[in-house]
Amino acid sequence: xxxxxxxxxxxxxxxxxxxxxxxxxxxxxxxxxxxxxxxxxxxxxxxxxxxxxxxxxxxxxxxxxxxxxxxxxxxxxxxxxxxxxxxxxxxxxxxxxxxxxxxxxxxxxxxxxxxxxxxxxxxxxxxxxxxxxxxxxxxxxxxxxxxxxxxxxxxxxxxxxxxxxxxxxxxxxxxxxxxxxxxxxxxxxxxxxxxxxxxxxxxxxxxxxxxxxxxxxxxxxxxxxxxxxxxxxxxxxxxxxxxxxxxxxxxxxxxxxxxxxx
Amino acid sequence: xxxxxxxxxxxxxxxxxxxxxxxxxxxxxxxxxxxxxxxxxxxxxxxxxxxxxxxxxxxxxxxxxxxxxxxxxxxxxxxxxxxxxxxxxxxxxxxxxxxxxxxxxxxxxxxxxxxxxxxxxxxxxxxxxxxxxxxxxxxxxxxxxxxxxxxxxxxxxxxxxxxxxxxxxxxxxxxxxxxxxxxxxxxxxxxxxxxxxxxxxxxxxxxxxxxxxxxxxxxxxxxxxxxxxxxxxxxxxxxxxxxxxxxxxxxxxxxxxxxxxxxxxxxxxxxxxxxxxxxxxxxxxxxxxxxxxxxxxxxxxxxxxxxx
Numbered sequence: 001x002x003x004x005x006x007x008x009x010x011x012x013x014x015x016x017x018x019x020x021x022x023x024x025x026x027x028x029x030x031x032x033x034x035x036x037x038x039x040x041x042x043x044x045x046x047x048x049x050x051x052x053x054x055x056x057x058x059x060x061x062x063x064x065x066x067x068x069x070x071x072x073x074x075x076x077x078x079x080x081x082x083x084x085x086x087x088x089x090x091x092x093x094x095x096x097x098x099x100x101x102x103x104x105x106x107x108x109x110x111x112x113x114x115x116x117x118x119x120x121x122x123x124x125x126x127x128x129x130x131x132x133x134x135x136x137x138x139x140x141x142x143x144x145x146x147x148x149x150x151x152x153x154x155x156x157x158x159x160x161x162x163x164x165x166x167x168x169x170x171x172x173x174x175x176x177x178x179x180x181x182x183x184x185x186x187x188x189x190x191x192x193x194x195x196x197x198x199x200x201x202x203x204x205x206x207x208x209x210x211x212x213x214x215x216x217x218x219x220x221x222x223x224x225x226x227x228x229x230x231x232x233x234x235x236x237x238x239x240x241x242x243x244x245x246x247x248x249x250x251x252x253x254x255x256x257x258x259x260x261x262x
Numbered sequence: 263x264x265x266x267x268x269x270x271x272x273x274x275x276x277x278x279x280x281x282x283x284x285x286x287x288x289x290x291x292x293x294x295x296x297x298x299x300x301x302x303x304x305x306x307x308x309x310x311x312x313x314x315x316x317x318x319x320x321x322x323x324x325x326x327x328x329x330x331x332x333x334x335x336x337x338x339x340x341x342x343x344x345x346x347x348x349x350x351x352x353x354x355x356x357x358x359x360x361x362x363x364x365x366x367x368x369x370x371x372x373x374x375x376x377x378x379x380x381x382x383x384x385x386x387x388x389x390x391x392x393x394x395x396x397x398x399x400x401x402x403x404x405x406x407x408x409x410x411x412x413x414x415x416x417x418x419x420x421x422x423x424x425x426x427x428x429x430x431x432x433x434x435x436x437x438x439x440x441x442x443x444x445x446x447x448x449x450x451x452x453x454x455x456x457x458x459x460x461x462x463x464x465x466x467x468x469x470x471x472x473x474x475x476x477x478x479x480x481x482x483x484x485x486x487x488x489x490x491x492x493x494x495x496x497x498x499x500x501x502x503x504x505x506x507x508x509x510x511x512x513x514x515x516x517x518x519x520x521x522x523x524x525x526x527x528x529x530x531x532x533x534x535x536x537x538x539x540x541x542x543x544x545x546x547x548x549x550x551x552x553x554x555x556x557x558x559x560x561x562x563x564x565x566x567x568x569x570x
Contacts, residue, residue, distance in 0.1 A: 010279070011279055011280075012279060168370065168375075169375065169376055171313065171318045171370065172368075172370045172373065172375075172376035173376060173388075174318060174363070175316055175318060175363055175367070175368035175370070175444070176363075176376075176388055176389035176392060176443060176444060177360060177363055177364065177388075177389050177392030177393040177447075178388075178392055179360070179392065193378065194376075194378045194379075194388065195378075197378040198375055198376050198377065198378050201375070201429075202375055
């Protein structure tokens with residue numbers, strides 16, 4: 001009931017929400033390919049521009065989108081520092097031992113951050129705008145593997161349940177005077193034991209209950225089954241497809257004609 | 263400790279499409295020494311309300327800030343929320359929540375799922391260690407004595423259970439251990455959210471019996487949230503009815519169940535005794551009892567005797 005988890009479906013009605021999940025998956029793959037094909041800032045800027053349009057058309061508040069980036073902030077900072085300090089560039093600004101800050105290092109770390117941010121934002125846009133069920137249907141339709149799709153959808157479905165359970169256990173321990181906010185790192189990690197053990201037990205319990213419930217309704221993995229909602233391509237998907245192709249083509253052209261930044 | 267709540271409102275996920283208004287202008291006073299019942303439908307806000315009592319849910323500070331602003335012309339500001347538990351003012355940001363939580367014990371729904379330690383004794387001692395003053399660790403003897411008292415208070419033999427793993431116990435025993443883990447600090451107010459949920463009738467009766475004993479010996483004030491109307495009718499001095507985030511009524515059960523039809527209209531159950539009183543009324547027999555089984559039986563027998 002508390003805060004909405006990172007990457008969880010955000011229920012508003014929008015152009016992007018109505019797109020076919022198969023297409024959205026395709027778009028994600030095309031977009032990621034474009035990010036990696038791009039070797040100069042122009043390419044990435046084109047990607048970012050397209051992503052901004054996607055966000056605008058999805059009617060998801062910018063704060064929510066930025067929150068997704070916050071999740072990988074630590075990783076991004078770490079990678080950036082490594083890059084800034086250890087990139088062996090030609091134009092050196094400052095150096096000490098093996099550490100050196102160079103023009104190339106700064107540019108390349110800026111590039112890295114941009115890439116990482118684009119990656120995270122575009123993949124969280126998929127989960128923000130697609131329900132777990134639709135996502136599973138899409139994956140199933142593309143790969144024709146039912147079991148894996150089912151496992152994925154259950155895993156996604158468990159996230160909010162486990163969050164709720166965590167909140168419950170955390171509150172119960174807080175009521176017994178547990179303190180998760182103060183003390184050094186070691187103390188804080190230790191403070192989580194009273195949450196982790198009940199949580200783990202609950203996770204097994206929930207999983208077992210779900211398994212029983214599925215089996216008692218005669219669920220057998222891998223059987224061909226019918227769908228409540230049929231997927232169908234619409235004019236929106238066609239439009240999106242054109243944008244995706246244009247994006248990839250544009251980035252490739254930029255790579256060929258402008259060349260790499262470094 | 264007297265509990266005073268006025269104009270309390272709470273919205274989950276405020277400002278997002280998931281926003282749910284859980285409490286809407288709730289005002290309620292619970293006197294010291296009461297055995298207070300809270301009833302209401304799922305989602306009526308009762309659990310949200312009780313979580314306010316030990317500061318697990320804070321009174322939104324935006325309301326206070328709102329109050330500090332000067333009202334524009336013609337604008338009516340909502341009255342400021344008040345929430346006091348004893349001497350603690352929970353609308354203040356600087357309240358010592360640790361001290362508050364020592365005085366207000368909270369037993370959640372299915373408390374057995376919060377057990378984690380290797381032995382029953384260690385689990386019960388968890389709260390005691392947490393609430394100990396900084397730098398003054400309680401000695402082993404003091405800890406053991408307190409754990410023993412708490413376990414005996416919930417009806418478990420210390421020697422038999424102290425060194426067992428809490429995960430080897432039965433459901434009812436686990437729940438007792440969990441309750442012992444809360445009362446071990448001798449809170450003045452004990453709040454229980456559906457303490458008897460999921461137990462068999464005997465287990466339910468035993469837990470209620472236990473709460474009565476605790477009420478007279480350990481905790482001055484007991485607040486229970488319940489769906490079980492029989493439980494409420496038998497035990498509580500007063501009852502608050504929550505519905506859609508509001509408090510509809512609060513009064514002794516005797517008066518509450520007199521309007522049994524209204525409760526049924528709210529989608530709530532009524533105690534068996536109230537059902538019988540209604541059925542008898544339809545046959546022209548008026549019984550004026552306080553809806554506990556004992557009183558009902560006595561009055562009914564007296565009625566029969568009086569007519570025979």
